[in-house]
Amino acid sequence: MTNDDGYFGHDVAATYDDPESDAFRPDVIETTVDVLEGLATDGSALELGVGTGRIALPLARRGVRVHGVDLSRAMVERMRAKPGGDEIGVTIGDFATTRVDRRFSLVYLVFNTINNLTTQADQVACFRNAAEHLSPGGCFVIEVGVPELRKLPPGQTAVPFQVGENGVAYDVYDVATQAMSSNYVTVVDGRARFRSIPFRYVWPSELDLMAQLAGLRLRDRWGDWGREPFTGDSGKHVSVWEKQAG
Template sequence: MSDEDGYFGESVAARYDESSAGMFTPDAVDPAVDLLARLAGGGRALEFGVGTGRIALPLAGRGVPVHGIDMSRAMTARLSAKPGGDTVGVTIGDFATTRAPGSFAVAYLVFNTINNLTTQDAQVDCFRNAAGHLEPGGCFVVEVGVPELRLLPPGQTAVPFGIGPAEWAFDTYDTATQAMSSHYVTVRDGRAEHSSIPFRYVWPAELDLMARIAGMRLRDRWEGWSGEPFTHESRRHVSVWEKPAD
């Protein structure tokens, strides 16, 4: 990784909104914004990995002051260029350790972004960073998938998640290290192009322990933003940890 923007440089930023179009629909965005606005109350919100503003912009549109931390100047340039982008403050840096000015009622991290931190230490640092930004009684919210290891038969390391006429996408897993990578193969003009992004998958119970290390406690966990029950069949979760009020 040589790009100062990490794995989300100009080539990714230029097509990010289009390639993730399903995540920009009202059905995907509105429930998340509803919950975050309630948790923020009259306070400020901090987004780790703010990207192009999929959640930050509509949340700011609800009257919640929003600040974001992101390593990618290319991604945040798209945010700033959108209507309302000038209302969202941005600090460039690694959200595991970078400090933003002020304190916040809610910090949040969505769409599997915790997995972009590829070591357990970095993920723990992220929880500590969130707790350090929160006001007493504030909440840290994470949306992330449950590792898909149940889909791996013995001897297999890959799970496809996107198949189209000219595009294929699949994840590969190393169950010994919790390392995974998302791979994208695109055929253009008869030529195949391959790109991949490394991640570290993490279990719900492991996240709870990280929160405890950072001085927070689990308040709620649901399958999705609308409060669906989290069960052993759930493929993702939205979890809320609270910083003690005293």
């Protein structure tokens, strides 16, 4: 992994597309793309954190002109190797501040990627950057999990989310700072390998305030891409903020 790629170097990129993950199920991708296609009213979209093209490629196949921003050249190389990957324009850089010299009817940030920005200031900057890229009436969409703090008994900081014969994975939370990390212990040929990626978790109400600071207003919030109602028991949310026309 190179410093330029952050925490998503060649080793991570090589295994990122996991067919066993729910995020890569064809029905999940199709439902996600259905929503995004409908919001790209002029047929243009900017994906922040485009990665290996999990969403950008099928959205482009629907006829949407997708441009991506990503810090990791390794992840983008994986996308380029896929059919249609060389047709997605990509700007390499930090999606909180990197600018593309045009506007879009849709900017989106999916699969918890807002949490890759590990300070509140960077998350606020991301909202402002998204708003600057939006045409009047355009939408900024974020998909992100709700912090699972209710699973923490007093004194505990870790929540496991994957346990198997070949390893374990768990999140660690600091409720005082909203810092968290996802940690992976993988066992290959009897040897364990540890990897940790830092994040900053963020609440829906905090995201709404960031949106207001960027001149956006909440239009919709669902519990998933199927537009289920968002409730206190929802494990994640898909939120849509709109840039006012005029």
